[in-house]
Amino acid sequence: MTPVAGLLDFRRLDLLAAGDSALHRLDPRAKVIVTLVFIVCTMSFDRYAVASLIPFFVFPIAVITAARLPIAFLLHKVALVLPVALLIGLPNPWFDREVMLQLGALQISGGWISLLSIMLRSLLAAAAAIALVAVTGFPAICGALERMGMPRPLAVQLLFLYRYMTVLGEEAVRMTVAREQRGGGRPLSIRLYGALVGRLLLRTWDRAERIYLAMCARGFTGDFRGGPPSRLGRLEIAYVAGWCGLLLLLRTQDVTQWLGAAALGVLR
């Protein structure tokens, strides 16, 4: 990823959390909990699970649509995980050749089924994570994690990182663009990289010093102040209970098989 593309993607995703919908307004802890339950449910299937994973798409789809998020942009972001998933799943057809599924003359080995399962898992995991950020926002997620027990130094670290990522990112963009224009298309050697990144590091260091002085001037005590803390109200409890119930139902009962059999029964 180039710094420019990475930065643009980050900003666009970050801005989505400023939207306003019933989902945006929920306490962030409820959204974090449901996302974690979703991930544990989907990732706990055995390696040949394919059909039973499909109903789980209802969760990211429902969140994205109910929160009025831009579908095409998020779809594009989620699809970026597919090449990686293909890479890590591709050895499976090679090592696992036992035929598991016969469709007429077509024989499908266990390896292809588990490859498909890995692709679906990757899509589900990525969709859940990106939907969480888009509908909650990074600072709110940090706050939720801290209220759920994450140590304060890590929470403060995350908020600082979040605030200065785009600032330093812009500096890096300027530096790489300048080097590309003067470098005549030559690739960046390790020696030059050392100087370039070293220079970026020194600027970072000086900036930290300025931030520290500014903090002292304003009386920073180690707390980031947000709005009033939200509560886990009736809405949040209903949200968590509803999704957890549905997710556990999908995890423990073979809903896909019911649907298929019911449809075939109607046709017959």
Add this chain to the structure above:
Amino acid sequence: MHMADALLSPVVGGTMWAATAVTVAYCSRRLREEPDDRRVPLMGVLGAFLFTAQMINFSIPGTGSSGHLGGGLLLAILVGPHAAFLVVASVLIVQALFFADGGLLALGCNIFNLGFFPAFIGYPLYRRLAGAEPGTARATFAAIAAAVVSLQLGAVAVVLATVASGISALPFGTFALFMLPVHLAIGIVEGLVTAAVVVFVRATRPDILRNAAPSKHSVAAVAAAFAAVALALGGAGAWFASKSPDGLEWSIARTTGAGEPDSPQTAVHDALTRLQQRAAVLPHYGFRQDEHRGVLPDEARAASSLNRTSDRLGTSVAGLVGGAIALLLALLVGFALRRKAQSA
């Protein structure tokens, strides 16, 4: 070397989450014991620096490919291992959330591999090899050795976690034979890059490196922590190898004392169970697992081996049709919600 959610079982992922949480708590406590107002903003911007530096690719000599900085070792050299671990953790959390890099379940694994090994194994090694004021050659040698050791350990951890999870079909030996040489090369490059930055900083701003916190933790304590995690992971791997029931089924079996969830006997549940039994000519798709699930409904047990093939085809078709319907329903839910959202 990012581990992915899709390759991880919840038990292995959870074990690594626990290992990472313990390390985060330990590092946070150490930093609180030595309060330093200047360090808070410094760590924050260093995280932003690492995040940015990872997006700048350099060319790897002689290969035509390019790589990017891992950075755990560099940060440990600059600000000490405890702060370095937290900075690496924060960068990985942002990457998992905003770029779906790795994933949330794999986050524990990734923080441990890319944070713990460079900060608590590689960095002490670097200090020992480099000494107090190393020259360019000695710093380069020490950085390469430290980076290679950290990345080899990380690669072994990825292989162990993958094999213990049992999602990938890769055998241990093959995967290790692939991962270790690749990460030997990555480790050498990481060492070279780390040394290049350290040498540059030493030449321009020697004061920065002189202030860097010396390593204070004992090697024995680190070794003990590492052994504990290895044992936990090994134990988890042995219990939850691919052939045994998966994590959730296992925990359900543990809490209810039964193989399948023992749901409350309500009319709705009875109806659902009956529907499922009617629907499942062979339960669970007629895949391999049937042999040791052992709870075949009577119809299936009665079926002769001859028409079992056609039953198998029947369930597969039901699975395919059901999958298509499920996807369609999920999309319909989305469509309905969007309509509602737009009219609201």
